[in-house]
Amino acid sequence: MKTKINVNYIGSSFDRHNHEICNEHYTNKMEKYCDENSLKLTPLRRKVFEILIRDHKPLGAYQILAILKKEGFASSPPIAYRVLDFLVEKGFVHKIQGLNSFIACSFAGCEHLPAFIICRKCDNVAEIKSENTFPPASDTALDFKIEEAMIEILGICPACDVSRVI
Amino acid sequence: MKTKINVNYIGSSFDRHNHEICNEHYTNKMEKYCDENSLKLTPLRRKVFEILIRDHKPLGAYQILAILKKEGFASSPPIAYRVLDFLVEKGFVHKIQGLNSFIACSFAGCEHLPAFIICRKCDNVAEIKSENTFPPASDTALDFKIEEAMIEILGICPACDVSRVI
DNA sequence: TTATGTTATGTTATATAATAACATGTTGGA
DNA sequence: TCCAACATGTTATTATATAACATAACATAA
Structure with a gap:
């Protein structure tokens, strides 16, 4: 087989x-x-x-x-x-x-705030780790107790980006 | 009056x-x-x-x-x-x-990717600027063309956080 | 001015997403 | 065995969003 x-x-x-x-x-x-x-x-x-x-x-x-x-x-x-x-x-x-x-989930078992990048051309979705982006660099958020986050980024993935330099 | x-x-x-x-x-x-x-x-x-x-x-x-x-x-x-x-x-x-x-919008006229912090206790919502958090520090996202982002952070705001040290 | 294209508003019906409320089954101890 | 907790099941309903089509308002070119 x-x-x-x-x-x-x-x-x-x-x-x-x-x-x-x-x-x-x-x-x-x-x-x-x-x-x-x-x-x-x-x-x-x-x-x-x-x-x-x-x-x-x-x-x-x-x-x-x-x-x-x-x-x-x-x-x-x-x-x-x-x-x-x-x-x-x-x-x-x-x-x-x-x-x-x-x-x-792509990182099951591993503590993380999930984040996604979504290609609006091919509709593929990838989960990325978001630790590095938190807490947001803003005074406002400094005192805010983050419990959950929803981060969804829409755009064009490398494979679909015809205009990119190869 | x-x-x-x-x-x-x-x-x-x-x-x-x-x-x-x-x-x-x-x-x-x-x-x-x-x-x-x-x-x-x-x-x-x-x-x-x-x-x-x-x-x-x-x-x-x-x-x-x-x-x-x-x-x-x-x-x-x-x-x-x-x-x-x-x-x-x-x-x-x-x-x-x-x-x-x-x-x-709280930053009308000013180019930005909107982001929100939402207090799940008092339901107040604050918009924050998110430039500093983008692009996410991840190899994956390096080649990804970001067009739009949805960032919603759920937690407890300072006013509602009784346990905090004042 | 009238004709015409465009944008905005309006209506009805329907699609899509999510939950309430309640009934039945299953399981694992006291 | 009985009970409590949890899981599955059903029907009905609520909540969110859009399709499709009709009319009105408005700009502008003939």
């Missing part, structure tokens, strides 16, 4: 990689984390995470529901939203507000 | 100020800008901006619609969304994705 290589732009860069190994890696991480923290990794939760990590692209709740339906699961809206709440709360998945969609 | 002082946390800090002067200031700026750029500052557009700058708090489209209705304007959803599109496009108003709401 030939090894199928799913090439996608994900993770900490827009670089290519073998996405199957990547999937496995994050699924393993998740199983380990749930085990250690006595969280129930139920079939439904596992399935939703699997759906999200498959292509590692942002998916809306209703897209996820459609896939769940096709694959024999219940598919009323609260099913997806509840599982997504769980996955987001535990840090396995992030919500991308600007797209009303959800994406598997 | 007594001068009514509306005290609110807005602008580049969570500091107090006379919000009436502030309103006037931004309305003037807007008029000037529209004049110079031959943009039509119609009664509807003026009204929506006025609604947003009144208390300088984020308002949802349907909240704005309700106010428009009370004040004698048409109030079907596209009315608000279209005017908001205009105001956002011209930079007079920003959309806060995390709250599905809109807020008058």
Whole structure:
């Protein structure tokens, strides 16, 4: 059997990689984390995470529901939203507000404020670590207790930027 | 007649100020800008901006619609969304994705990537300038052409942070 | 002035996203 | 075994946003 290589732009860069190994890696991480923290990794939760990590692209709740339906699961809206709440709360998945969609975390297990760069041409999304950009260099924010941050940067990725000098 | 002082946390800090002067200031700026750029500052557009700058708090489209209705304007959803599109496009108003709401810009006329700090206790929102935090210090983002950014920071503002040392 | 293109406003209907409220199932101890 | 906590399931509804189309206002060229 030939090894199928799913090439996608994900993770900490827009670089290519073998996405199957990547999937496995994050699924393993998740199983380990749930085990250690006595969280129930139920079939439904596992399935939703699997759906999200498959292509590692942002998916809306209703897209996820459609896939769940096709694959024999219940598919009323609260099913997806509840599982997504769980996955987001535990840090396995992030919500991308600007797209009303959800994406598997690229740095699971590693403390971070998630940030995303979104190419508006190819629609690929990459998660980047944002520690270096925080706290924002502003007097205002100095005394502000940051708990969560939503950083979504829209633009053109290198691959789509035809005008760039190669 | 007594001068009514509306005290609110807005602008580049969570500091107090006379919000009436502030309103006037931004309305003037807007008029000037529209004049110079031959943009039509119609009664509807003026009204929506006025609604947003009144208390300088984020308002949802349907909240704005309700106010428009009370004040004698048409109030079907596209009315608000279209005017908001205009105001956002011209930079007079920003959309806060995390709250599905809109807020008058605090740095109108000044080139900037907007960023917000949102206190989840008192719900006040402050806009801060974000130049200093961009581009994010990450190899990934180096080659990425940033066009737009959405930065929303959730936490506790100094006034609400009871635990802080005074 | 009239014709014409453009922009703004208006209406109805509908799409899309998210949650409330409540019922049933499952599981893991006291 | 019983109970408590959690997970899944259903129906209905709320909230957010847009499509599609109609009319009005306004500038400007014939």
